[in-house]
Amino acid sequence: MSRFDPIESLTDDESLAHYGRDWTRFWPARPEAVVFPRSTEEVVDLVRLARRDGLKLVPSGGRTGLSGGAVASSGEVVVSLEKMRELVELDTTEPGLRAQAGLPVGELQRRATEAGLYYPVDWAAAASSQLGGSIATNAGGIRVLRYGMTRDWVQGLTVVTGTGEVLELNRGLVKNNTGLDLRHLMIGSEGVLGIITEATMALTRPPPEQSVLLIGFAGLSSIMPVFTELRAGLTLSAFEFFDRRSIEYVAGATGEDFPLDGECPYYAVVEFDDPGQASQERALELFERLAEAGHLADGTISQSLTQAKELWRWREAISESISPMTPYKNDLSVRVSRVPEFLDALDRLVSEHYPEFEVVWFGHIGDGNLHMNVLRPEDWSIGNFHAAGRELSPRVFELVRQFEGSVSAEHGVGLLKREDLHYTRSKAEIELMRQIKAAFDPEGIFNPGKVF
Numbered sequence: 001m002s003r004f005d006p007i008e009s010l011t012d013d014e015s016l017a018h019y020g021r022d023w024t025r026f027w028p029a030r031p032e033a034v035v036f037p038r039s040t041e042e043v044v045d046l047v048r049l050a051r052r053d054g055l056k057l058v059p060s061g062g063r064t065g066l067s068g069g070a071v072a073s074s075g076e077v078v079v080s081l082e083k084m085r086e087l088v089e090l091d092t093t094e095p096g097l098r099a100q101a102g103l104p105v106g107e108l109q110r111r112a113t114e115a116g117l118y119y120p121v122d123w124a125a126a127a128s129s130q131l132g133g134s135i136a137t138n139a140g141g142i143r144v145l146r147y148g149m150t151r152d153w154v155q156g157l158t159v160v161t162g163t164g165e166v167l168e169l170n171r172g173l174v175k176n177n178t179g180l181d182l183r184h185l186m187i188g189s190e191g192v193l194g195i196i197t198e199a200t201m202a203l204t205r206p207p208p209e210q211s212v213l214l215i216g217f218a219g220l221s222s223i224m225p226v227f228t229e230l231r232a233g234l235t236l237s238a239f240e241f242f243d244r245r246s247i248e249y250v251a252g253a254t255g256e257d258f259p260l261d262g263e264c265p266y267y268a269v270v271e272f273d274d275p276g277q278a279s280q281e282r283a284l285e286l287f288e289r290l291a292e293a294g295h296l297a298d299g300t301i302s303q304s305l306t307q308a309k310e311l312w313r314w315r316e317a318i319s320e321s322i323s324p325m326t327p328y329k330n331d332l333s334v335r336v337s338r339v340p341e342f343l344d345a346l347d348r349l350v351s352e353h354y355p356e357f358e359v360v361w362f363g364h365i366g367d368g369n370l371h372m373n374v375l376r377p378e379d380w381s382i383g384n385f386h387a388a389g390r391e392l393s394p395r396v397f398e399l400v401r402q403f404e405g406s407v408s409a410e411h412g413v414g415l416l417k418r419e420d421l422h423y424t425r426s427k428a429e430i431e432l433m434r435q436i437k438a439a440f441d442p443e444g445i446f447n448p449g450k451v452f
């Protein structure tokens, strides 16, 4: 017998440890139980139970988050959506798809492709992440440059609020100017306002065949001129950068040999529309011109889909390859044009204050988004290292403030950046967020202690 009956629940140690945390490793997993609702109605029942018994609920998707947004370390009940993974409807007229929140994003992409359509929001962990979580975190990823973030694809949401109300937000409509669009408040809300149980997502036509260029920059100052030229000359889907150290970690983890010979400080994977011979020629012409101008030192272009995937691996495998070093992550953004200047200033700051720490740089430079991963030296405990990371943060975030950037470009706030929200959002904004939270969740049932 469990108080959650007839809703399935687990309380064994292994399940609590598994469902109580995300990809971060700084907080212990200590939920009271994990529950697995199978419908919106069962989520409503859980909210009613939480109100009656004073329980706190942590909405939980694929838990691939990197800011502790889905961590349950204070006796909360984890509400896993993983049993709600039905595709409810696929509409090919106004291309779109309605699904339950627990549908893995990789599965959504696959189902769209099978129907001759395309869901373009993509990132390395897409296969293990879930639709609801991707909406609650407004996931970005590798093709934001061309297709925007998850927000741009959400056409409707079913949400259970903290009073057990079921909201049908926007109902898949393209046009609906009827007051405040509450759907957009839910997107990126990191589970503090309600539980998303179903969503209608827009789909699009697939792009033509894609090719990939792997390029090595002569130096930091070459990145923006190269980006500008390539963007003007090709139809880009992605422009993703990484440093030399990233390659060493990926090579170490995968055992692959990096396909370029010379040593460059920075590299990029560039994906572009390649419907025929002309675009390959155009790409090569641009490459030669940029090499002659002294911006590019090395490069190669994919000749097949398999090769394109191999080149992508050098960017996509970075996060996983460095995870054994429990990195202290910073997911920062500034205006795109200011990225090199910002990176340079940050790099100097870290080497000055923490010369003993290794930093791996990579990110979505075409979106102004840098992932700065400070690696934990082998002989440091996770606790001491986390404390050192926090000590460094004010300096990093002062710089972010000076550059009028964001302390969390795409990974959200969760537990990791909660104390740092004020560097990017004003007092008035944070106070309004609290009031909005109180309106949706007056008793503070959802995801306590996260975001603000």
Ligand SMILES: O=C(O)CC[C@@H](O)C(=O)O
Pocket (backbone or CB within 6 Å): 066, 124, 141, 316, 319, 329, 330, 363, 371, 372, 373
């Ligand atoms: O691990 C990171 O810091 C970034 C993870 C992800 O956002 C990526 O771009 O690969």
Ligand SMILES: [Zn+2]
Pocket (backbone or CB within 6 Å): 141, 363, 364, 371, 410
């Ligand atoms: Zn990223």
